[in-house]
Structure formats: structure tokens, C-alpha cells
Amino acid sequence: MTLFALIFALLLEQLRPLGRGLRRLAPVAGVADGVAQRLNDGTVGHGRIAWLLLVVLATLGTAVAYWLLWELQPALAFIFNVVVLYLCMGFRHDLHSFNEIHVALRLGELARAQSLLADWRGGRYHEASASEVARLSIEMALVAAHRKLFGVVFWFVILPGPSGAVMYRVARLLFEAWGERRDAEFGGFGVPARRAFEAIDWLPGRITATVFSVVGNFEDAVYCWRSQAVLWPDRSSAILVASGGGALGVRLGMPVHESGGIVDRPEMGLGSEAGVDHMQGTVSLLWRALLVCLFLLVLLAAAGWVGR
Template identity: 30%
Template sequence: MAPARDVAALRPRGRNPVSLIALLLALAAERGLTHFFHLRELRWLDRYYDWAARTVGRGGQGAVAAALAALVVPVLPLVIADRLLGSHLLGVPQLAFATLVLLVSFGPRDLADEVDDYLAALERGDRGEADRRAKELLESDAAGRGNSLDAAVEEAIFVQANNRIYGVVFWFMVLGPAGAWLFRVSDLLRRRAAFEASREGAARHPFGLALARVHGWLAWLPARLAAFSYAVAGSFEDAVGNWRVAVDRAASDPLDRSERLLARVGAASLQPSLADVDPGRLDVATARGAWRIVGRATWLWIAAIALLVLVGEVA
């Protein structure tokens, strides 16, 4: 029995049936818990960033090391809790813990709700409300964009799906609950850094740039898996062609590269289905089509994860 236990100990924390069940439960529960999403804003992390920026992030030297240290502090308690829970009581406490961490790590806002609200505003012809909803997706001002707003929202849906869903799922399956939480914390801290720089009208501090760089590293692989799933879920040939273009025009920042790849591949995977759409309905069709591609891609992720878990159990 010892060799079997040794093999089990080497298995990644996320790759087991409990994690698959937790993932399915979290994805299913998320749509029914919209009234509690304000709890995912995690405002205390803003204060934590302010403290970290004043202490470990004061100097320009060693900014990446400071960013990594700032991420370890909120993640370490989850690592300890996950280890302590283990497989006690048939794994039920571990299942509940993993599901709760996933629910907190998704988001912070629900992408499906934001897309639905944006589409509803367009259907009513309420351009002001549509611009406000688009701003939530774009995380920037939507007013004055004109016809380019349709394409910007379409691309934002593909980018946000990786940031809010796929990145969390990937690191959950690799490192367990601590991995999902690590991805969300890195995202929230780098957003706080960007907000502070924008509010002060100054360039981002090296500590903030380092946080963005670390998040870009964490997003790199799930972004490429997400882009591939968009290609499979839509027009594969068009998506692959735009993948090559995105690589040729790659930005220097890892997060920018990933987001540009997601936007280009996602938009290309949808393009053939928009050929016969009435130009007056193109804004609705692009957003709805982008969300449809994301929905298909999510099912592909679930199927692939289930297959990996099954193969791992058989092995």
C-alpha cells in the first residue's frame, strides 16, 4: 500500500474527483447566488495592497520579489487549511472548502449577468444604459466609441472569461483551492495598483508593475488554453489564422500579449457566424455570439478536466 500512497501524494492537488465535483458545484451555484456577489468584492485586499505598497513595495529594487511576497501572505492560510482538511470524513469538509474558495475566486462580478444586462439594454434601445454596462465589461469608459464599441465589447467578453473563469479553474486544478485564490488575489492586487496610479495621475510604481507582471505569468498558460477552446468552439480555421497574427504583433508585457491573443482568436472564431447578420443588429449579435462561444468553451474545459481526472484515477 505504501507505493500507492506515494503515487497519490505526488498527484497535483487539484486533479482528483473531489476537485471535479467542487468545480461543478461552484459553476452551478454561481448563477443562483447573484445576490451574494457583493461579498466577492474583497475590499479588504485594497487596504492590504496599500499596506504592502508602503512596506515591502517601497523600493524599486526587487519589485518582483516584493510582489511574490505580497501574494504569499493571503494565500498561505489556504494552503495550510487545505492540507489540514485532507480526506477526513470522506472528503466532505475538503469538498465544501474547495467549493467555497472557488465561489469566492470566480468574478468578482458575474460575467453572464453583465452580458445579459448589456444585451437587455441594447434590446430596449437604451444606449446610455448599454454604455454603462459596456464600461463594466471593458473596465474603461465606453462613451464616445461609436461603432467600435461593438468590437470592443466582443473582445472584452473573451478576455474577461479567462480572467474571471478559466484562469481560476486552471490554477485550481493544478494547485487546488490555493491556486484559484492565488490567481484571484494577483488579479485584484494588480487592479488596485492600476487604480491608484490612475487616481494619482502618475505612472505605475515598480511594485504595481511587478504585480501585473506576475499576474501575466499566471494568466499565460490558461489564456492559451482558453484561446484554443475558442477555436474549437467556433471557426477553427479563422481562429488559428488570427492566432498567428496575434503572435506576430505580440506586445512586450505578458498580460497584454495574452489579452490580445484572447481578443483576436475569440473574435475570429465568431466571425463567420456574423456574415449574414443585419448591420442594425450587429451589436447584439456580436455580444450574444461571443458569450455563446464562451459557453461552448466552458463545456470543453469541463469535459477535458473530467477526462484527465478519470485517466488519473485509472492510472
């Protein structure tokens, strides 16, 4: 059931990508904001309680709903799997944004590419060069592919029903809403959300980076992973950017023009300067990685390890 549910969810996302509200899980985000307003006293302890309250309840609730539907009618449980997994992914939108930027750069429409990148990533990039736009887009695509596809699939396979996918998706939502905040007013409330997501994402992130390495330039990907990932400020995405850059043979990171200034960043990856050809290579890398993951799931299903 797991493999077929995944295939159906992927097809559904390709045919009917999630709308803006569904991509951001607006109801869950609203609950998260309400919980933060009521419980945030700036301490790590209250942040831990709030995180457990939302993530554990969402995960257990999904598992119980799946079990009840399975007892009632397995076909209903299968449909529940597909729908929930579909709601937890959402990579199709990011791939669409990436492809639009790719086309704009290929046509020489730098201003349009800068505007599209701003809409996708946030910030302003009117001073960014074509290489900087390509570089930032590739980084975004590598991280989004993991967080909105491969990471979701990993936990979907591990936990019963779609509860693992829900756990990962809600944990990512809280990481983005709470864990990335550094302002004094928010205090340490978001620290548990950041640490918890890093822990949850530790193994799937390394599996995704390994797959990137296998389907790309393996030697360079592993070298960049081992030597450069420690330099990246965002620990949860470091190995994805490093291994992806090495696998593609492109230099990522490095200083970029953003929001009227220059953001200094370490160099990641190896090879030539980022351009439209590397963006096309990124799409190919991601599709190859997906096919490898599906092939592994087929092997696991044949061995009887996956099949609920």
C-alpha cells in the same frame, strides 16, 4: 473531488452571484493597499518582495488549511474547495452586465447601453456607436471569461486543494491594483506584479484561446492569434481577443470613442462589424468552451489524473 467541487461552485455562482465586496475581495485588496503604502519606494525590488509576501502566503495558507481539513474530515475539505473556488471566480456578474448591454442594443436603447458599459468597464462612452459598444462588450466578455473562470479553473486543477485558484486570484488582484499603474508616483513597484501575472497566465491563456478556436471558426481564430496578438498593447489579453474575434467571425479592436476622445487600437479578429448577433454568438461560444473544459476534466478524472 475536483470535478464535483467545480460543478458545485459553478452552480452556486449561478444561483447566488457574488456581491460587489466579495467579487473584489475587499479584505485582500485592503491588505494590498496597506502593503503598497508601507513598502512602495518606487523600486522594482520592493515590488517583488511585496508580491511574494502576499501571493506566497495566501497560496501556502490555503494549501495548509485544505490539508488540515482533509486530515480532519474529507467532507470539510470538499466544502472548503467549493467555497474558496466560488469566491475566486465571479464571472456571473460580468455575464449579467454583458447580457444587459446586449438587450439594450437589441431594443435600440443606445444611451442605456453606453451607460451600462461605463458602469462595467469604466470610462465614458456617450459618443460610442452601437457597434463600438458591442465590440468593447465582446472584448470584455472574452477576457473576463478567462480571468474569472477558465484561468481560475486551470490553476485549481493544477495545485492542491483550492490553493491554485487563490494564487491566480490574488495575482490577478495585484496585477489590477499595482501592475496596471503607470504613474510616476507609483514608480516601478507594480512591474513585478504585471510580469508575474503574465507568466502565471501564459499557459492557461493559451489553453483558453485554443478552446475558443476549437469551438468557433478554428482556421480564422488561429490566423488572428498568430498574426494580430502581437499588435495588442495588453499582452495578457492579446491572444484572447484575437482568437475570440477570429472564432466569432467579428472585427474587434479598432478606434473607439472613450472618455471624450478617440482611442486608437489595432484591428483584431476577422469578418463583419460587431453587432447584437455577435454578442449572442459570444455567449454561445463561452458556454461551448465551458462544456469542452468540463468534458476534458471528466476524461482526466476517468484516467485518474484528477480526483483529489
